[in-house]
Amino acid sequence: MNLKQMEAFRAVMLTGSVSQAAQQLFRTQPAVSMMISSLENDIGFQLFERHKKRLYPTPEANYLYKEVEAIFSRIQDVNQTVQDIQNKQYGFLRIGCMPGPSNYFMPDILADFLIEHPKIQASLQTRTSDSVIEWVASNQYDLALAEVTSHQPKVGRNQLFDLLCVCALPADHPLAVHDIITLDMLDAEPMITLHPDHMIYHDLLQLFETGGYRMNVRLQTRFFIPALKFVERGLGISIIDPISAFSYTSYAQPGKVVFRRFQPDIFLRVGLLFPTETPSSMIALEFAQLLSQRIEDLCENPEQILCWDMDD
Amino acid sequence: MNLKQMEAFRAVMLTGSVSQAAQQLFRTQPAVSMMISSLENDIGFQLFERHKKRLYPTPEANYLYKEVEAIFSRIQDVNQTVQDIQNKQYGFLRIGCMPGPSNYFMPDILADFLIEHPKIQASLQTRTSDSVIEWVASNQYDLALAEVTSHQPKVGRNQLFDLLCVCALPADHPLAVHDIITLDMLDAEPMITLHPDHMIYHDLLQLFETGGYRMNVRLQTRFFIPALKFVERGLGISIIDPISAFSYTSYAQPGKVVFRRFQPDIFLRVGLLFPTETPSSMIALEFAQLLSQRIEDLCENPEQILCWDMDD
DNA sequence: TAACGATGAACCTCAAACAGATGGAAGCCT
DNA sequence: AGGCTTCCATCTGTTTGAGGTTCATCGTTA
Numbered sequence: 244m245n246l247k248q249m250e251a252f253r254a255v256m257l258t259g260s261v262s263q264a265a266q267q268l269f270r271t272q273p274a275v276s277m278m279i280s281s282l283e284n285d286i287g288f289q290l291f292e293r294h295k296k297r298l299y300p301t302p303e304a305n306y307l308y309k310e311v312e313a314i315f316s317r318i319q320d321v322n323q324t325v326q327d328i329q330n331k332q333y334g335f336l337r338i339g340c341m342p343g344p345s346n347y348f349m350p351d352i353l354a355d356f357l358i359e360h361p362k363i364q365a366s367l368q369t370r371t372s373d374s375v376i377e378w379v380a381s382n383q384y385d386l387a388l389a390e391v392t393s394h395q396p397k398v399g400r401n402q403l404f405d406l407l408c409v410c411a412l413p414a415d416h417p418l419a420v421h422d423i424i425t426l427d428m429l430d431a432e433p434m435i436t437l438h439p440d441h442m443i444y445h446d447l448l449q450l451f452e453t454g455g456y457r458m459n460v461r462l463q464t465r466f467f468i469p470a471l472k473f474v475e476r477g478l479g480i481s482i483i484d485p486i487s488a489f490s491y492t493s494y495a496q497p498g499k500v501v502f503r504r505f506q507p508d509i510f511l512r513v514g515l516l517f518p519t520e521t522p523s524s525m526i527a528l529e530f531a532q533l534l535s536q537r538i539e540d541l542c543e544n545p546e547q548i549l550c551w552d553m554d555d
Numbered sequence: 556m557n558l559k560q561m562e563a564f565r566a567v568m569l570t571g572s573v574s575q576a577a578q579q580l581f582r583t584q585p586a587v588s589m590m591i592s593s594l595e596n597d598i599g600f601q602l603f604e605r606h607k608k609r610l611y612p613t614p615e616a617n618y619l620y621k622e623v624e625a626i627f628s629r630i631q632d633v634n635q636t637v638q639d640i641q642n643k644q645y646g647f648l649r650i651g652c653m654p655g656p657s658n659y660f661m662p663d664i665l666a667d668f669l670i671e672h673p674k675i676q677a678s679l680q681t682r683t684s685d686s687v688i689e690w691v692a693s694n695q696y697d698l699a700l701a702e703v704t705s706h707q708p709k710v711g712r713n714q715l716f717d718l719l720c721v722c723a724l725p726a727d728h729p730l731a732v733h734d735i736i737t738l739d740m741l742d743a744e745p746m747i748t749l750h751p752d753h754m755i756y757h758d759l760l761q762l763f764e765t766g767g768y769r770m771n772v773r774l775q776t777r778f779f780i781p782a783l784k785f786v787e788r789g790l791g792i793s794i795i796d797p798i799s800a801f802s803y804t805s806y807a808q809p810g811k812v813v814f815r816r817f818q819p820d821i822f823l824r825v826g827l828l829f830p831t832e833t834p835s836s837m838i839a840l841e842f843a844q845l846l847s848q849r850i851e852d853l854c855e856n857p858e859q860i861l862c863w864d865m866d867d
Numbered sequence: 868t869a870a871c872g873a874t875g876a877a878c879c880t881c882a883a884a885c886a887g888a889t890g891g892a893a894g895c896c897t
Numbered sequence: 898a899g900g901c902t903t904c905c906a907t908c909t910g911t912t913t914g915a916g917g918t919t920c921a922t923c924g925t926t927a
Contacts, residue, residue: 247915270917271919272872295927296927
């Protein structure tokens, strides 16, 4: 009882004759005839009664036929799935994302991706970077975007990006006339920063101190996005990662906040992370490639943020 | 993408290693290794990532595995069905039966059969012989038992039985002392017969007339079974087919009716009928054999009816 | 007579197995 | 660190058998 026999059986049941079945299978008549008799021999009972130059299927043949048809239906399913996978149209994408990009940046990219891959299912979860790192390590996400501090996650296929941060100022701030904001301009200037336990606060403070300037922290926020709201209201200046800045430009009205190049360079390090010890799905890799490309695009073309207020 | 590849794939997924899979499949390790890579080549994407001497299934492999497992499950179903058919434990039995044997004779035999074949489903319908013949011809029954008059249904696998009829008398009837009832004894004796359109009435009448005796028809009934009720009440003597007589012995209390050999021979012709142009299921043939055997047993051993009142 | 199916003989091809060896990567055990 | 083992991939060479071919024949039946 093998597939070839079942194919022959099915063809004979469908066409009602050995000759036609042979034709349909692109085989010769003796070949099909032999297949049927070898099948009958295997299973130990007759499937057809030969009568008056016709084949009459026995009731047993009808019982079997239903089940054989079910097998072929499943095989068809498998082939469909294989095709879908080949066309990158099959799979489930579990994405973990830190808060900053999860509101606008990531959804935008994911939306583009899902439109191109209509059958793909996805889930997007927002968590703190620490949680995200933990979850992706335990294979709860297929890929994740999170801030990384140490160089530890540089293992496997993980990809690191050093995002050059920009300076966000109220549009009517006197310093907004400059193309580049330097450290000395911010001496004692009211600032909106992240909390002190955050890497970027630490880096910034060190810059101020080594330069001999005073960092005047007017407000501390947990994430970058709310910080921008305070900038918008004129409460101070903030140093912002480009993804958050880009997100802001995509939903806020221009005229309230402007972004400027900041000197010296200060980086936010984010990682595009994959589970360790578990292979990634092709879909995950495909999406990761798109995501990575968009992030690089943002790094290489900071004008889309810096010139946002001008050309709009 | 063929069964062999899927078998190898399944084994590797289950055991988690090529070597163990090879062992399980009674193949060599290179064979399984080759099968997997030829499968990967066919479908166009990786199923396993080779890492640290282990195989890690990709998510795609997991998607496929579910569907492959479903195929094997169906194949298992087919094999089970084949086995059930081999063991005569699969099928549906549609039986048509004329009224006489359908109350006790046929149910008894069918019950025996179903007990021996626990998984078989059956349906038993009672109709007039004419209806039964019509229905079985149009493949509504797998087999049928009916009275046949002409010799017409002697086609195909149909089997005819000439049932030697017996004489049913009230137990206290003076004639009951005889072992054999002859025609002359019944001269002008009150009789309970079937209707005149029935073959057996016609045969009986002819016998009486050629012998020069008078047939005193006290009552006419449609079937044999009610006729026996009248015999029981002493209303007359009846000539009964052995199946109806046997049925009666299996439910009635002895002491009211006795059966005696009747001379000259008079036969009721019944047929064990199969659909024409349609093969019979093995189950139908099996049951037909049992049924045929029981009928022949009844014909060859009439004592079980004739001596019923004595040894009980 | 033509169509259909079963069967047989002779033959061919190829997937799939074998055995047996090798090399590389990685784990395990001193 | 070194040695041993395990596991996988790969190669060579070989064999086997299923499944196909062609061609021919025969019996049945429309």
